Amino acid sequence: MEWEFSLETIHDTARAFWEAAGQSRVFAFHGDMGAGKTTFIHALCAVKGIKGSVGSPTFSLINEYSLEENGKTLPFYHMDLYRLKDEEEAARAGVEDALYSGAYCLVEWPEKAPGIFPDDTRHVYIRLIDTKNRRLRLTEN
Ligand SMILES: Nc1ncnc2c1ncn2[C@@H]1O[C@H](COP(=O)(O)OP(=O)(O)OP(=O)(O)O)[C@@H](O)[C@H]1O
Numbered sequence: 010m011e012w013e014f015s016l017e018t019i020h021d022t023a024r025a026f027w028e029a030a031g032q033s034r035v036f037a038f039h040g041d042m043g044a045g046k047t048t049f050i051h052a053l054c055a056v057k058g059i060k061g062s063v064g065s066p067t068f069s070l071i072n073e074y075s076l077e078e079n080g081k082t083l084p085f086y087h088m089d090l091y092r093l094k095d096e097e098e099a100a101r102a103g104v105e106d107a108l109y110s111g112a113y114c115l116v117e118w119p120e121k122a123p124g125i126f127p128d129d130t131r132h133v134y135i136r137l138i139d140t141k142n143r144r145l146r147l148t149e150n
C-alpha cells in the first residue's frame with residue numbers, strides 16, 4: 010500500500026494505515042532524518058486514542074504507551090534505535106522482549122539492529138516529496 014500525505018491529511022492516512030495493517034503488530038519505519046517517522050507514528054498513536062506517555066522516555070530507547078482495545082489495556086511501544094550501538098545493546102535494553110511480546114511496536118531506525126526483527130515485521134518506507142508532502146509505503150505481510 011502507498012499513500013501521499015501532508016500534515017493536513019496525516020490523520021486520514023493514519024486511519025488508512027491501521028486498516029491496511031490488519032493483524033500485524035510490529036512495524037519498522039525506514040526513512041531519512043526528518044522524513045517524518047516520528048510525526049507519522051504520533052498520528053498513528055492519536056488515531057488509536059493514545060494520549061499521554063508512560064515511563065521515562067527521555068533516557069530509554071523505548072517509549073511505552075498504553076492502548077485500550079476491546080476492553081483491555083495493552084502496552085504499545087514506540088522505539089527509536091538511532092542511538093543504539095549494536096544488536097547486543099538492543100537485547101539489553103529490552104527491545105527484543107518488546108518485539109516478541111505480541112504488543113504493538115513501532116520502530117524508527119530499524120537499520121541499527123536489522124537482525125532482531127520478527128519475520129512478519131511490516132516495513133514502512135517514508136520519503137520526502139517536498140517540504141509539505143510525504144510518500145509512505147507499507148509492505149505486504
Ligand atoms: N507530511 C508530513 N509528514 C510528516 N512530517 C512532516 C510533513 N510535512 C512536514 N513535516 C515536518 O517534517 C518534520 C519531520 O520530523 P520527524 O521528527 O517526524 O522526522 P523523523 O523521520 O522522525 O526524523 P529522525 O530520523 O530524526 O527521528 C517535522 O518537522 C514535521 O512537522
Ligand SMILES: [Mg+2]
Binds near residue numbers: 047
Ligand atoms: Mg524520529
